[in-house]
Amino acid sequence: MIRFENVSKTYKNGTPALRNVTLDIEKGEFIFLVGASGSGKTTFLRLLLREETPDAGRILEAGRDIGELPKWRVPYLRRNIGCVFQDFRLLPNKSVFENVAFALEVIGRPRSTVESQVPQILELVGLADKSKNLPHELSGGEQQRVAVARAFVNRPLILLADEPTGNLDPANSESIMALLERINRTGTTVVMATHDKALVDRMRRRVVELDRGEIVRDQVRGVYGIDEGVAI
Amino acid sequence: MRVYLRYAFKETFTNLWRNRMMTVAAVLTVAVSLSLVGSALLLKQSAAQASAQWQQGTRVTVWMQPNASSSEIDSVKTQLASMPIVKDCQFFTQAQDYQQAKTLLPADEWSVLTPSATPSSFRCIPTVPTDAFTVQSTFTNQPGVYQVTAPEQQIRQMNHAIRILQIVFLALAAVLLLSATVLILNTIRMAIFSRRREVSVMKLVGATNWFIRVPFITEGFIQGLLGSAVAILAVTALHTWYPLHNEFALNASALLGTNTVVLVVGVVIGSVGSAIAIRRFLDV
Numbered sequence: 001m002i003r004f005e006n007v008s009k010t011y012k013n014g015t016p017a018l019r020n021v022t023l024d025i026e027k028g029e030f031i032f033l034v035g036a037s038g039s040g041k042t043t044f045l046r047l048l049l050r051e052e053t054p055d056a057g058r059i060l061e062a063g064r065d066i067g068e069l070p071k072w073r074v075p076y077l078r079r080n081i082g083c084v085f086q087d088f089r090l091l092p093n094k095s096v097f098e099n100v101a102f103a104l105e106v107i108g109r110p111r112s113t114v115e116s117q118v119p120q121i122l123e124l125v126g127l128a129d130k131s132k133n134l135p136h137e138l139s140g141g142e143q144q145r146v147a148v149a150r151a152f153v154n155r156p157l158i159l160l161a162d163e164p165t166g167n168l169d170p171a172n173s174e175s176i177m178a179l180l181e182r183i184n185r186t187g188t189t190v191v192m193a194t195h196d197k198a199l200v201d202r203m204r205r206r207v208v209e210l211d212r213g214e215i216v217r218d219q220v221r222g223v224y225g226i227d228e229g230v231a232i
Numbered sequence: 233m234r235v236y237l238r239y240a241f242k243e244t245f246t247n248l249w250r251n252r253m254m255t256v257a258a259v260l261t262v263a264v265s266l267s268l269v270g271s272a273l274l275l276k277q278s279a280a281q282a283s284a285q286w287q288q289g290t291r292v293t294v295w296m297q298p299n300a301s302s303s304e305i306d307s308v309k310t311q312l313a314s315m316p317i318v319k320d321c322q323f324f325t326q327a328q329d330y331q332q333a334k335t336l337l338p339a340d341e342w343s344v345l346t347p348s349a350t351p352s353s354f355r356c357i358p359t360v361p362t363d364a365f366t367v368q369s370t371f372t373n374q375p376g377v378y379q380v381t382a383p384e385q386q387i388r389q390m391n392h393a394i395r396i397l398q399i400v401f402l403a404l405a406a407v408l409l410l411s412a413t414v415l416i417l418n419t420i421r422m423a424i425f426s427r428r429r430e431v432s433v434m435k436l437v438g439a440t441n442w443f444i445r446v447p448f449i450t451e452g453f454i455q456g457l458l459g460s461a462v463a464i465l466a467v468t469a470l471h472t473w474y475p476l477h478n479e480f481a482l483n484a485s486a487l488l489g490t491n492t493v494v495l496v497v498g499v500v501i502g503s504v505g506s507a508i509a510i511r512r513f514l515d516v
Contacts, residue, residue, distance in 0.1 A: 049436075072440070072441065075435075075438040075439060075440045075441065076438060076440075077438070078435070078436065078437065078438035079437070079438035080438075081438075083436050083437075089429075089432070089433060089436075091429055091430060091433060092429075102430075102433065102437075103433070103437040105239060106239075106433075106434045106437060106439035106443060106444075107437060107438050107439055107440075107443075108236055108443070150433075150437070151437075154437065154438075
């Protein structure tokens with residue numbers, strides 16, 4: 001599904017973000033990306049979205065080298081990738097329904113699709129009864145569920161989550177993780193960058209650890225990191 | 233496609249309404265500058281029309297003294313007839329000129345005139361318009377000649393005045409058009425700024441670049457269009473109520489041509505302003 005081949009990326013100010021990263025992610029996998037701040041997790045996700053291009057190496061998604069993609073094709077690539085962020089990124093003046101519908105409208109989906117898909121996805125994330133509310137009327141956990149609904153309403157092949165539980169209390173984190181697992185079970189590949197040790201340890205999923213831009217660990221049923229607790 | 237048109241329409245008008253003060257400023261600047269452009273064009277056409285008329289029917293009028301003797305009149309007549317540069321001449325008697333003066337002069341002026349105090353005149357058409365001057369210089373100061381008038385000089389002066397006016401109008405219009413473009417650019421920049429959240433979400437979920445750009449372009453386009461609509465009204469009003477067309481025989485097609493130019497310039501300004509704003513401030 002996703003393949004990094006000797007990918008390196010150095011930012012203009014000279015700091016290397018990724019160094020010679022090679023990684024395979026299978027379709028339907030659930031993978032945690034862990035590591036300290038500045039270890040290259042976010043760069044990894046930005047490369048997948050082609051917000052950045054690698055300085056060296058290739059990134060293949062669904063068999064295609066996304067570096068070869070002409071600029072005008074990039075939006076079509078992003079339609080296959082859903083995104084969730086720590087800060088939710090909802091539109092404050094649109095209702096829950098409108099926020100989710102927006103994602104379909106701006107890629108030109110007809111009204112009939114919007115009207116059938118949005119209630120369905122809001123049901124899935126458990127917010128069917130709040131569809132008319134504005135984001136500020138919701139709790140953090142609910143807002144993040146709206147963001148997940150928006151990311152998933154177009155049924156992307158890949159879901160990227162950059163610290164999705166970073167702003168949430170444990171209970172809400174739990175419900176978001178349950179949601180991501182459910183989405184993963186539909187066959188969607190989920191890549192999640194996180195700092196949340198307890199969460200990673202409990203999930204027992206594949207863990208890839210980055211340290212200063214290099215992969216230092218790739219465990220199939222991993223934990224956040226044994227040394228971490230001791231070192232800090 | 234229909235979905236998109238509805239979306240673009242909605243977005244455009246929401247943006248216009250949200251920044252309505254700036255929109256009004258931009259539209260008015262476009263309107264004022266284009267009104268100047270339109271007036272300058274109408275003036276130019278008037279001038280061309282006037283020159284054309286003059287060239288077709290230039291007249292030199294040799295006015296005789298009211299008390300000129302018939303031999304003096306005959307001498308002028310024979311001279312005119314023998315001049316190859318004069319195509320045609322008509323003699324107006326004192327009575328005829330008096331009648332004409334009655335229709336042309338204000339009442340208080342012709343009422344002091346009597347037929348015997350009115351000069352008789354030769355109305356001549358030179359073969360070539362510029363020969364009017366030669367005729368003028370030949371007959372001025374001849375015995376019995378009161379005055380020789382040719383309209384050429386007046387028309388030249390008028391053309392000159394029109395040209396200066398036109399240059400002033402166009403220079404002002406150029407400055408105003410520039411500021412109109414900058415104003416439109418600025419409104420679009422503000423629209424982009426106030427919608428940066430939407431734009432970032434749109435990019436994230438895979439909206440195409442044109443999908444994101446078009447509402448901003450149409451916003452500038454509509455500002456230009458509204459501006460030129462106001463300008464067209466102003467130019468048409470000028471044409472109707474200040475009847476240049478009576479004096480210079482400007483017809484409806486001259487007005488239509490002018491209004492077309494005004495419309496095209498307005499729309500181009502709007503589109504260029506928003507295109508620059510999008511290039512500089514919309515990162516897609």
